[in-house]
Amino acid sequence: MTATRRSASGEPARWSARPRWPLLAGLLAGLAGLAGSHAVAALVSARATPVLAVAEGIIEVTPGPTAEALIQLVGQWDKALLVAGVTLGLLVLSALAGVLGRRSLTTGLLLFLLMGAIGLVAVVTGPRVEPADSAPVLAGTLTWLLLLPLLLRPLTGSAVAAEGRRRFLVTAGAVAAGAALAAVAGEVVAASRRGVEAVRQALRLPVTSGTVPEAATFEVPGIAPWRTPNPEFYRIDTALVVPEVDPAEWRLRIHGLVENELELTYDELVDRGLTESWTTICCVSNEVGGGLIGNAWWSGVPIAPLLAESGVLPEADAVLQTSVDGWNCGTPIEALTDDRGAMVAVAMNGEPLPAEHGFPARMIVPGLYGYVSATKWLAELEVTRFARFDAYWTERGWSERGPIKLQSRIDKPSPGATVDTGTLVVGGYAWAQTIGVAHVEYKLDGGPWQRADLAFVPGVDTWAQWVGEVTVAPGDHVLTVRATDRDGLTQTSVRRGVVPDGATGWHAVPFTAVTA
Ligand SMILES: Nc1nc2c(c(=O)[nH]1)N[C@H]1C(S)=C(S)[C@@H](COP(=O)(O)O)O[C@H]1N2
Ligand SMILES: [Mo]
Numbered sequence: 001m002t003a004t005r006r007s008a009s010g011e012p013a014r015w016s017a018r019p020r021w022p023l024l025a026g027l028l029a030g031l032a033g034l035a036g037s038h039a040v041a042a043l044v045s046a047r048a049t050p051v052l053a054v055a056e057g058i059i060e061v062t063p064g065p066t067a068e069a070l071i072q073l074v075g076q077w078d079k080a081l082l083v084a085g086v087t088l089g090l091l092v093l094s095a096l097a098g099v100l101g102r103r104s105l106t107t108g109l110l111l112f113l114l115m116g117a118i119g120l121v122a123v124v125t126g127p128r129v130e131p132a133d134s135a136p137v138l139a140g141t142l143t144w145l146l147l148l149p150l151l152l153r154p155l156t157g158s159a160v161a162a163e164g165r166r167r168f169l170v171t172a173g174a175v176a177a178g179a180a181l182a183a184v185a186g187e188v189v190a191a192s193r194r195g196v197e198a199v200r201q202a203l204r205l206p207v208t209s210g211t212v213p214e215a216a217t218f219e220v221p222g223i224a225p226w227r228t229p230n231p232e233f234y235r236i237d238t239a240l241v242v243p244e245v246d247p248a249e250w251r252l253r254i255h256g257l258v259e260n261e262l263e264l265t266y267d268e269l270v271d272r273g274l275t276e277s278w279t280t281i282c283c284v285s286n287e288v289g290g291g292l293i294g295n296a297w298w299s300g301v302p303i304a305p306l307l308a309e310s311g312v313l314p315e316a317d318a319v320l321q322t323s324v325d326g327w328n329c330g331t332p333i334e335a336l337t338d339d340r341g342a343m344v345a346v347a348m349n350g351e352p353l354p355a356e357h358g359f360p361a362r363m364i365v366p367g368l369y370g371y372v373s374a375t376k377w378l379a380e381l382e383v384t385r386f387a388r389f390d391a392y393w394t395e396r397g398w399s400e401r402g403p404i405k406l407q408s409r410i411d412k413p414s415p416g417a418t419v420d421t422g423t424l425v426v427g428g429y430a431w432a433q434t435i436g437v438a439h440v441e442y443k444l445d446g447g448p449w450q451r452a453d454l455a456f457v458p459g460v461d462t463w464a465q466w467v468g469e470v471t472v473a474p475g476d477h478v479l480t481v482r483a484t485d486r487d488g489l490t491q492t493s494v495r496r497g498v499v500p501d502g503a504t505g506w507h508a509v510p511f512t513a514v515t516a
Contacts, residue, residue: 019099021168025151026098026108028172029144030091032179033112037140039186045193045242045355048126050119050137051090055082057122090115094144101152108148116141130235147175193355196244200352200359203247206274209350210297215456218467222412223427226455226465228294230349235356236283236292236370238392243325243377247360252344256320256383259311266360270346272301277341280431280463282404284369284393285498289409289507293431295462297350298364300343303336303381312337312383320382320389321363321375330391330400331365331373333383340366340434340461344378366461367434369502372402399501406432406491407503408440408466408483413511420516421474427452427467428507432485436460442481444470449482460486472513480508 034051041049048056059067059082071078093115101108119137123129154167210227217226247266254262264272276299283292307319312333319336322328336342342365346353353359358376365373371393386400394400408430413419430437437457441449452466470479484490495505 019102021155021165022098022102022152023095024098024172025155025168026095026101026148027091028175028179029098029112029147029151030094032147032175032182033094033140033143034087034090035179035183035186036143037136039182039189040139041136042186042190042193043241044132044135046133046136047130048123048133050123050140051083051086053122053126053137054119055079055086056126058082058086060125097144097148098152101148102155105149105152108152109145112141112144112148116144132240151175193242193244196246196359197355199246199248200355203352205270205299205347205352207299207347207350208276208297210276210278213456213458216458217455217465218427218453220412220425220427220467222414223465223467224411224429226295226463227349228296230296230351230354230357233294233296233348233357234283234292236285237356237376238327239325239377242355243323244355245324245360245377250360252361252378253380254306254310254383255380257313257316257385258307258383259313260309262306262310264306266346269301269344269361272306274299274346275302275341275343276300277343277461278458279341279364279366279461280433281364281370281374282431282433284371284398284402284502286407286503287498288407288495288503288505289415289509290503293409293463296348298343298345299347299350300345300361300364303342303344303363304338306344307333307337307381307383310383316383316385318384318386318389320384320391321373321378322380322382323375323377324379325377327375328389328391329372329375330386330389330394331363331368332386332401335365335368335373342366342373367404369402369404371398372400397500402501404431404433405502405504406430406435406483406485406489407507408481408491409507410442410479410481410509413479413509415509415511417511419472419511419513421472421513422516424470424472424513425467426470426479427465428481429463429465430454430481430483431463432483433461436486437464438484438486438488440464440466440481440483442466442468442470442479444472444479445477452481474513474515476510476512478508478510480506482506 037050097108097111123133123137151171154164212227250266252264279298280295286292316333319331319333344361345364346361348357361378362376363374409428411428412426430440440452442452443449452468455465457464482491492504493506
């Protein structure tokens with residue numbers, strides 16, 4: 001066969017000199033990476049696969065009129081065609097990486113690396129990125145980089161034709177089988193996820209979506225919305241793979257230092273009757289001025305009556321909450337039994353909890369950081385004593401107790417903003433859950449503190465919007481904010497980091513004013 005042919009240089013050509021084998025090697029590596037990245041995307045429930053992200057990136061960078069003309073041309077098939085085109089391009093480039101890699105492995109690897117880099121850029125510049133969203137593209141790129149040398153090795157060097165071909169076909173067969181397996185596994189995961197998502201969407205809960213009180217916001221552009229929409233709500237958890245929990249199989253178990261253990265199905269829980277309220281939840285890892293905080297209308301079953309029903313024994317001082325994926329946290333029993341309205345929440349802003357926010361049920365405890373209170377994908381509540389356990393984050397150096405600290409934040413101006421000289425409207429949020437915000441003050445540079453206008457809030461458990469006005473001269477400035485709660489406590493200026501029980505200090509935002 002080819003081994004007996006002579007190349008132009010007169011050298012005996014190796015059987016693999018024909019480009020179709022390296023081409024096949026590149027194509028297989030490309031397909032395997034694609035399958036791997038799709039499987040990982042399904043597993044981590046990334047918002048978009050890398051291919052989709054690149055397709056969206058192309059739409060993004062295509063000039064408006066061109067994009068419109070193209071959409072006119074292909075109609076509703078635009079997205080599908082684009083995805084098909086990107087996939088085709090990816091496979092052509094993969095084949096090229098194989099052919100180039102046969103001559104110089106480095107060149108082939110660099111091409112795959114470049115493709116991975118394009119994918120990564122598309123993913124991280126997309127809307128609402130989360131760390132998990134880059135996992136698929138990294139998995140795919142890693143697959144390419146590992147498989148290309150593996151597949152090309154039998155095609156290079158002095159392997160005897162038949163022997164090289166045999167080894168190549170064995171490797172190629174294994175890679176193809178692995179890729180098929182990854183594709184099937186990814187599809188199985190994605191299908192079951194779609195299944196639970198379909199159940200979630202079909203659920204009809206007796207909930208309302210809450211009405212933002214008109215007086216809660218000043219309608220100043222540049223300040224975050226008072227109600228945080230679900231897709232924009234911060235997400236913090238240890239779950240690499242978002243747990244999929246079918247409400248039909250879900251149970252809530254209350255046990256431990258109780259007279260009667262309770263086990264409730266989802267329907268039994270909801271049948272207890274739902275209450276609804278506005279609560280701002282916050283992560284202990286929220287830096288001063290940070291975004292790990294959100295305000296939502298929660299619907300759920302009050303936990304105090306459920307605990308009363310189970311008959312909490314007098315020696316209990318804590319509830320160890322555990323999620324279906326084994327995460328846990330310890331909550332003081334009084335926070336669950338006093339009148340603050342702690343609940344097993346089933347809906348967020350009027351819709352069943354989104355999967356990543358704990359579907360089908362989670363805890364919401366006003367006034368406590370999430371790491372000691374807000375278990376998502378809730379499975380059980382063990383009534384116990386703090387002395388008897390260490391919870392997930394307390395084992396890792398965080399405080400056993402985590403009341404949310406009084407804080408305030410500047411949304412406008414944003415850090416480093418350039419603004420016009422003259423009158424500048426400034427504003428943001430302050431919060432002191434379970435106590436309430438009494439007033440907010442702001443100051444420009446070294447000037448005096450000025451009282452901000454504070455918006456109405458429907459209770460003590462939400463953040464309160466504040467606005468103010470400053471007059472700015474040309475040049476660099478710093479705006480600082482501090483809040484005082486209804487107990488008369490004013491935020492300390494002492495800057496402390498988030499470990500072990502939440503950051504303190506005043507939020508200060510540098511900005512520049514220029515003459516318009
Ligand atoms: N099962 C589970 N629940 C969890 C966590 C977690 O890692 N696993 N993280 C907690 C932390 S630290 C916070 S701040 C809140 C965040 O809730 P959110 O993602 O809905 O904003 O969830 C809490 N509940
Ligand atoms: Mo958190």
